[in-house]
Amino acid sequence: MSKREYGQFCGLARASEMLGQRWTLLILRDLLVGPRTYSELVAGLPGIPSNLLATRLKELEESGLIVREARSGMDRSIVYAVTGRGSELQPALDALSRWGAADMHEPREGEIVTEASLVSALRSGIENGTTPEGTTIRYTIRAGAAVAQASVGDGSIAVAPGENPDADLVITAGPGFRDLLAGALDPQAAVDQGLVTVEGDPGLLVPFVNAFVVPYTADTASR
Amino acid sequence: MSKREYGQFCGLARASEMLGQRWTLLILRDLLVGPRTYSELVAGLPGIPSNLLATRLKELEESGLIVREARSGMDRSIVYAVTGRGSELQPALDALSRWGAADMHEPREGEIVTEASLVSALRSGIENGTTPEGTTIRYTIRAGAAVAQASVGDGSIAVAPGENPDADLVITAGPGFRDLLAGALDPQAAVDQGLVTVEGDPGLLVPFVNAFVVPYTADTASR
Structure with missing residues (x-):
């Protein structure tokens, strides 16, 4: 052995x-x-x-x-x-990512977001996501130096690295981005309070948070 | 850090x-x-x-x-x-178990099955499983020194350690048990060829293999 x-x-x-x-x-x-x-x-x-x-x-x-x-x-x-x-391995890694993210609220001192970690985080949220009917919305998402793109619509959700030059909405992640993915922060409130920044129609943030859902743990003792 | x-x-x-x-x-x-x-x-x-x-x-x-x-x-x-x-962690561990089991065909020299590994293997198969309608079937499963029990019926599949004294079917895992869970071996053929042993109605092996599904990898290069 x-x-x-x-x-x-x-x-x-x-x-x-x-x-x-x-x-x-x-x-x-x-x-x-x-x-x-x-x-x-x-x-x-x-x-x-x-x-x-x-x-x-x-x-x-x-x-x-x-x-x-x-x-x-x-x-x-x-x-x-x-x-x-x-x-x-993708489904197992997605499940592990969701589990690890479930009690991850804020970056520790010095922690970074890489392109692959951003794509991987978004991808792990697809399993619990829902899409709008009859339309496809394209996003660019920036988090620190990392950039990803997503398209959401008609039963299909896709994520890839890099910018989408034709994005309908550009989202720049701020301190409220993790709460948004967890459904713990209202999208409009996040924009109003400057916890995320958007270029484009802020209403398009709603289908985004419906598509990418990475909940916090239900174990309140560990929050 | x-x-x-x-x-x-x-x-x-x-x-x-x-x-x-x-x-x-x-x-x-x-x-x-x-x-x-x-x-x-x-x-x-x-x-x-x-x-x-x-x-x-x-x-x-x-x-x-x-x-x-x-x-x-x-x-x-x-x-x-x-x-x-x-x-x-259960869903993530189940997904990892299924992935690891997907190219696991036979025990290596000296490998054992423990009670927890048997329960865990069966539990990982529930996600892909289906149940019969209108009836619940109780099983005892033996693999080496490990024993587990399962109940299958009406949309519910449950696994626990230890024997079920009221089991409708007692399954003793032989060299065909892994293939059975993968859907790679016909239940009747498994019994006929002595690759698993049953006490009770051998027909009850069919709802068992429908309830616990742990497929082999689709990557034929790695088989």
Whole structure:
């Protein structure tokens, strides 16, 4: 039995063996947003020791969760990308993200929002989200240096990294953004009090908060 | 920033900080089945160093995911139990279990099934399960030394540890049990070929496999 094995015929034990090393889940979070070069991964994971990143990528390749491949198109850089098996992790990572976010109210001193963490946070809210009928609304969302885009409408909710130049509403996250996603703050009040800033029709914030729902814990003892 | 923190305002990062230590997820799996004394935890987690278990329990208490309390009733033993916040982990642990089980076909040399791993495996299959109408069927499931019980009927599926003395069907898991849960083996064929053993009407195996569904990965490259 290797050092990482638990000796149990159990799906959770197998998952822990493959995912339980420090930084592994965050590397997978970033790659679930899209293929990344080594340097892009380093940039999205401030504080990761470079040799550790190399080790984790090698482990994930050996587990069949990611592959190294040449980027398609003109730029033939080597990127890391999730395999089918790796992409099947999305629902579990979304569930873990929602759970972790449920008692996360404000950033700790020095905490940052990365592009992948913003996309991942929004994506984790889709499961509980609802969409307007007969129309699709496009958003750009900025949080610190991170930018994401979303489209919401007719039963479909999608999130991607980067700006949408044709966005109907640009949302700049302020201290009220986490409360908004939790349904703990009225969208109009958030705008009026300057807790989020919008460019466009502020009414479009309502379908946004209906689409991305990341509730706070129901365990009041832990709030 | 402490050694375990990632410096990111991200639900997945927070979850990793709280759950990323070795054995932590398996301890929580066991406590999600029910409160356990220290000795019961040791018995369910063969190979865990005793001082490590003590450390992990302390960390989980400090994170507000578990509490120490006296068992109710005559036996006032001290047990560890999940808090509300700890119990909110169930959907995420189920999703991770399903993912880990998706490319788990046969036990590795020496791997065992514990009571909690059996209950946890069955519970993870409920999300994809369906129930018969107008009737409730009670099962006892044995896998190695582990025993669990289930009841299935009218939109409700429940799993608990231990035997059901009034079971309509007793299932003894053999080498075909994992395939059965994955829908990769016909129940009648499993019985005919001795890949599982049943006491009772073998037809009752059909609603069982409809209720507990733990599919194999769709990524054929990793099978």
